[in-house]
Amino acid sequence: MNSFAQKLRAMTDFHPVAWGVIIGTFLSRTGFFMTIPFLGIYLGKGKGIDPATVGAILAASFLVGTLCSFVGGALSDRLGRYPVMIAAMTAWSATLLGFAFADEVWQFFLMSSLNGLCRSIFEPTARALLADVTAPERRTDAFHARYFAINIGGAIGPLVGLKLGAGSTSSLLPFYISAAIFAIYAIVLVIFMLSFKHTLQEKSSGTPMNQMIRIVFSDKVFLYFLIGNVFLAGAYSHLDTTLSQFIGHDRVEAYSFLFIINTLSVLVLQYPLAKLMKRFSSLTALKAGCLLFGLGLFGFGLFDNLALLALSMVVFTAGEILSFVIGDVLIGEIAPSHLRGAYYGASGFAFIGQSACAWFGGILLNVLGFGQGPLIFAILMLLTFIAYPFFHRGQQLWERRLGHSGTDQMCHGMELTKS
Incomplete structure (x- = not known):
């Protein structure tokens, strides 16, 4: 408790804009989880749309979000x-209202696509803003606070949504309230823009989009991180897909319990892990996250005992925290300040791994059967471990780059001394 209190006191010196991003993240995620997780139920039961079409509508959001992730940043x-951010949040609010008024299948496809587009524009920009206004030595704390806010919103949102009738065939109230939350946040962002505009450059040097693409995707350190992150994003996708099918098909209560363990583990482990990993480089933390992700996955297939499954979830969640929070910190370290948004946006391409690995997990279940848990999750563990050599190579290049920077600065200093 003393450590947690110290952490809270240390966070009070975050920039006001950083707090705006963190609190806004909590509010927006609460509103998001009040509605979107129940959208499939609403479309199927409320609108009578067949399951295949519902799946396609939901997939449209992920597809558009992944393809457009670079654009927003x-x-x-x-x-x-x-x-x-203001434009994205305003459009997102209108999109949630659109879900309430939509009635035709094409309209739901449109709203789902807009939902993915708005999220892909807002999220990398918010992360870039948080990195902009936070000193490098405090970014780990800031991104941990943001991740904490995401999980609190993810825990509260569905409960509030259920209370308001989310997923029922007639209640549109959750859509209205979520839209109102997003609209209020857009207004708050306007106030922040007017109040703290002087703390940020209003525009970059005007780097053309094609040049941004060339710079970002020629950065070998970033590319190795991105490729490794494809496999980590895929590992995380099994929580909602492969694991839910494997355990949930005959032990729904056990899966619900594990989901609760995941949320609690995030809240309990986040700050101790943050303190521990400050002793190591970001890419070392990512390599540790990769190993923990894989070991947690293997435990899901290996154990039947609920306590051991819970332990596996704790290990899995530790990997989740290290991979996603430290990944955001790493991007802030390697990206040039005037291209930080582009780097955060490009990182969204890693979520191709989510759809690919979720599909692959389903294939394994279908081909090998539910009785082959150890084999299935061993394969998924090895697939996760593929990320490790990419992170390791990226770390070598990053350390070499830092070494060259230090040498250049030393030589520059010697020249100034001689002059």
Whole structure:
């Protein structure tokens, strides 16, 4: 408790804009989870849409979000963080209202696509803004606070949504309230833009989009991180897909219990892990996260005992925390300040791994059967471990780059001394 209290006191010196991003993340995620997790139920039971079409509608959001992930961050580098965030949040609010008024299948496809688009524009821009206003030595704390807010919103949102009738055939109240939350946050962002505009460059140097793409995707350190992250994003996807099918098909209560353990583990482990991993580089933390992710996955298939499954979930969640929080910190370290949004946006391409690995997990269950848990999850563990050599190679290049930077600075200092 003393450590947690110290952490809270240390967080009070975050920049006001950083607090705006963190609190806004909590509010927006609460509103998001009040509605979107229940959208499939609403479309199927409320609108009578067949399951295959419902799946396609939901998939449209992920597809558009992944394909457009670079655009939002890159736009924020050119136009400024605040204008892009305000526009995205305003459009997101209108999209949630659109779900309430939509009645035709094509309209739901459109709203789902817009939902993915708005999220892909807002999220990398918000992360870039948080990195912009936070000193490098405090970014780990700031991104941990943001991740904490995400999980609190993810825990509260569904409960509030259920209370308001989310997923029922007639209640549209959750859509209205979520839209109102997003609209209020857009107004708050306007206030922050007017109050703290001087703390950020309003625009970048005007780097053309094609040049941004060339710079970002020629950064070998970032590319190795991105490829490794494809496999980590895929590992995380098994929580909602492969694991839910494997355990949930005959032990729904056990799966619900494990989901609760996941949420509690995030809240309990986040700050101790943050303190521990400050002793190591970001890529070392990612390699540790990769190993923990894989070991946790293997435990899901190996054990039947609920306590051991819970232990596996704790290990899995530790990997989740290290991989996603430290990954955000790493991008802030390697990205040039004027292209930070583009780097955060490009990192979204890693979530291709979510759809690919979720599909692959389903294939394994279908081909090998539910009785082959150890084999299935051993394969998924090995697939996760593929990320490790990419992170290791990226770490070597990053350390070499830092070494060259230090040498250049030393030589520059010697020249100044001689002059």
